[in-house]
Amino acid sequence: MASFYNLFKSFAFKMDAEAAHISSIKLLSSFPLVLSEVFGGQKLPKNDRYKLTVGGQDWSFPIGLAAGLDKNAEAIDFFSSLYFGAVEVGTITPESQIGNPRPRLFRYPKECSLRNQMGFNNDGAEKIYENIKDAKKNCKILGINLGKNKATSQEKAFLDYQILYKKFAKIADYLVLNLSSPNTPGLRDFQQSERLSELLSSLKDLRKEIPVPLYLKISPDLSELDLPGIIDVVKEHNLTGLIGTNTTIVESLGAGGVSGKLLRPKSQKIRNKVLEYIKETPNIELIGVGGVSEFSDLINFWQNGGKVMQLYTSFIFKGPNVLLDIQRDIERHLVLNQVNTLNQFISNIDEMKIIL
Ligand SMILES: Cc1cc2nc3c(=O)[nH]c(=O)nc-3n(C[C@H](O)[C@H](O)[C@H](O)COP(=O)(O)O)c2cc1C
Structure with a gap:
């Protein structure tokens, strides 16, 4: 229902970006099912047509x-009632924190981009734990993204990740170590392979005790030269994989991380490099x-x-229609190629007819 989201957006985009965000989340968390219907009611067929197995x-x-x-x-109940195959919440830190001074979220409508x-x-972990426990996930995958508190020193950062791992491992389908936000001073330093290895070693016992798929979220501003070292550590510590990428720094726009279309080329380049490196490690x-x-x-991809x-x-920028458009294009290609499942389509992608 393109018109409903456009109407909603015409109000929301008149507000300050963060105020619009807060009001929207409040609304979506209060009326998740009604609003998912209003936004077009996205229920996938109960077969495995679009299913892909990851980790x-x-x-x-x-x-x-x-x-x-x-x-x-x-708003897990809302997001999981759309086509999304997985919903990732967070970043959660052990203690609640207010973040940086406002304004801290900016729109670039012509570029379909944001800077935050x-x-x-x-x-904080306690309160968010309760929200997650009470949520209906609609049988979707739930990811929980973890980060250190700003006030935690670099030396004690390991403890933050341990506390969070212990708290959330049992209620997550997967966990993510976020070491790539540009907005927490020093955080990105943990992507350096030696420090990453130390951090993962400090989680080793907990991971044995409460195993859960674990991902590392990386920055698009990493040098390509850093990637092999990071991937070696990921393999050595048996992580499920990487999430790439977080937002990028664009100095000419100001502080913070840029996302959306302006990020795409950088992010895609890093992703394709990572895919090249992990090709031999299924x-x-x-x-x-x-x-x-x-x-x-x-x-x-x-x-x-x-x-x-x-x-x-x-x-x-597009609302739930972004998912509907992608679903329609997938369906069109399954029919065009006379294959029954998306898994068959991507397994034979080089032989598939693609009309963009
Ligand atoms: C306002 C805003 C807040 C974000 N907060 C987080 C966060 O807390 N943790 C995280 O791992 N990524 C965070 N991200 C990054 C996104 O998860 C994503 O990696 C990035 O925006 C690139 O995807 P996109 O171009 O589809 O937005 C944030 C992005 C935006 C725009």
Whole structure:
């Protein structure tokens, strides 16, 4: 229902971006089922037509919601009632924190992009745990994204991740170590392979005690030279995979991280490099994210060996229709190629007819 989201957007985009975000989440968390119907009621057929298996888990649709849109896990019931195959909440830190001073979220409508300097504002582990426990996931995959508190020193950052792992491992389908936000000073330093290895070693015992798929979310601003080292550590520590990428720094626009179309080229380049490196390691996954807004983004990802992607910014600009458009294009291609499932389509992607 394009018109309903456009009407909603015409009001929301007149407001300050963060105020619009807060009001929308409040509304979506209060009336999740009614609003999912109003936005077009997205129920997938109860077969495996669009199912893809990632890290041993079945995504009913190849697009998930990226972290940061539902930081406090307040609207899982809404997002999981759309086509999303997975919903990722957070970033959650052990203690609640208010984040950076406002304004800290900016729209670039012509470029279909956002810039944010949020700084992990969230209600903290205790409160968010309760929200997640009470949520109906509609049989969707639930990812929980973890980060350190700003006030935690670099030396004690390991403890934050341990506390969070212990708290959330039992109620998550997968966990994510977010080491790539540009808005927490020093966080990205943990992507350096030695520090990453130390951090993962400190989680080793807990991971044995409470095993759950674990991903590492990476930055698009990493040098290509850093990637092999990071991937080696990911393999050595048996992570499920990587999520790539987070937002990028564009100095000419100002502080914070840029997402959406302006991020796409950088993000896609890093993703394709990662896919090249992990080609020979079938048990390492890459969940793609960064500037994803249409079917052609998936095609590019599939042609390079990826499976599922996430999005955030295109949902702000297009609403649930971004999912509907992708579903229609997938369906069109399954029919065009006379294959029954998306899995067959991507497994034979090089032989498939593609009309974009
Ligand atoms: C306002 C905003 C807040 C975000 N907060 C988080 C966050 O808390 N944790 C995280 O891992 N990523 C966060 N992200 C990054 C997104 O999850 C995603 O990686 C990035 O925006 C690229 O995807 P997109 O181009 O589809 O938006 C945030 C993005 C935006 C726009």
